[in-house]
Amino acid sequence: MSAVLEFDGVTVGHGGVPAVRDLSAAVRPGEILALLGPNGAGKTTTLLAAVGALPVMSGSITALGESVDGRVERNARRGVTLVPDNRGLFHRLSVSDNLRLAKRKSGGSIDAVYEHFPKLKGLRGRRCGNLSGGEQQMLALAKALLTRPSVLLIDELSLGLSPIAVQDLLPRLRAIADDQQMAVVLVEQHIDLALGIADSAVVLHHGRVALRGSARELREHRDTVEAAYFGRLGRSDVAG
Ligand SMILES: Nc1ncnc2c1ncn2[C@@H]1O[C@H](COP(=O)(O)OP(=O)(O)OP(=O)(O)O)[C@@H](O)[C@H]1O
Numbered sequence: 001m002s003a004v005l006e007f008d009g010v011t012v013g014h015g016g017v018p019a020v021r022d023l024s025a026a027v028r029p030g031e032i033l034a035l036l037g038p039n040g041a042g043k044t045t046t047l048l049a050a051v052g053a054l055p056v057m058s059g060s061i062t063a064l065g066e067s068v069d070g071r072v073e074r075n076a077r078r079g080v081t082l083v084p085d086n087r088g089l090f091h092r093l094s095v096s097d098n099l100r101l102a103k104r105k106s107g108g109s110i111d112a113v114y115e116h117f118p119k120l121k122g123l124r125g126r127r128c129g130n131l132s133g134g135e136q137q138m139l140a141l142a143k144a145l146l147t148r149p150s151v152l153l154i155d156e157l158s159l160g161l162s163p164i165a166v167q168d169l170l171p172r173l174r175a176i177a178d179d180q181q182m183a184v185v186l187v188e189q190h191i192d193l194a195l196g197i198a199d200s201a202v203v204l205h206h207g208r209v210a211l212r213g214s215a216r217e218l219r220e221h222r223d224t225v226e227a228a229y230f231g232r233l234g235r236s237d238v239a240g
Pocket residue numbers: 014015019037038039040041042043044045046
């Protein structure tokens with residue numbers, strides 16, 4: 001199956017200053033690509049470029065066969081969806097009102113979303129601001145799923161969550177990606193949990209690809225991942 005999201009030699013940044021250089025990667029339907037790296041490595045920049053919110057300086061990004069550049073609204077309508085790290089929720093509204101608002105824009109099924117997250121159904125009358133961090137993340141993911149994305153980009157789903165909450169959420173994401181054949185790019189600080197559910201991974205360091213490979217390969221070379229993460233690998237060590 002061909003890729004639904006492709007980065008081809010992408011350099012992208014802010015105000016003319018590159019934050020990510022020469023990134024190439026591809027994600028097929030049902031695949032999860034983990035994007036790893038320390039603070040400031042360029043992960044969020046990559047996701048913003050993938051939804052068309054940041055123009056590439058060179059190279060190209062293609063989603064569902066079309067260039068994403070400068071087409072934020074169009075990309076969103078075509079199913080390229082970002083879950084931002086601030087979660088994008090309405091804190092004064094209830095869980096169900098948050099979902100209804102998202103449904104109005106997208107037409108997806110709230111019942112189908114409750115099937116993936118039964119806990120949210122039990123919380124549907126609760127104000128979003130009174131949910132725990134993990135529950136809010138579930139809601140953010142549920143809202144994104146209502147748009148029936150073909151390509152889902154997730155910026156630190158586990159931000160501020162306990163390892164147990166992350167352990168609960170990430171396998172659900174894996175199951176949904178399989179079930180809906182959704183391509184996912186997952187920015188994640190929990191390296192082992194991300195590699196546990198991903199198909200492939202890219203480690204960025206200072207905006208450059210420090211390491212790439214299948215998730216299985218990288219799980220087996222955990223020391224190398226660590227070295228790449230902290231910028232201790234030479235360019236010649238970069239696999240793939
Ligand atoms: N709006 C902006 N204007 C100027 N520079 C920016 C802007 N946003 C990010 N940067 C810079 O771009 C680089 C990459 O930032 P980015 O947010 O993509 O990193 P990140 O890997 O997502 O980091 P974190 O894990 O801390 O969220 C950093 O040097 C950052 O300071």
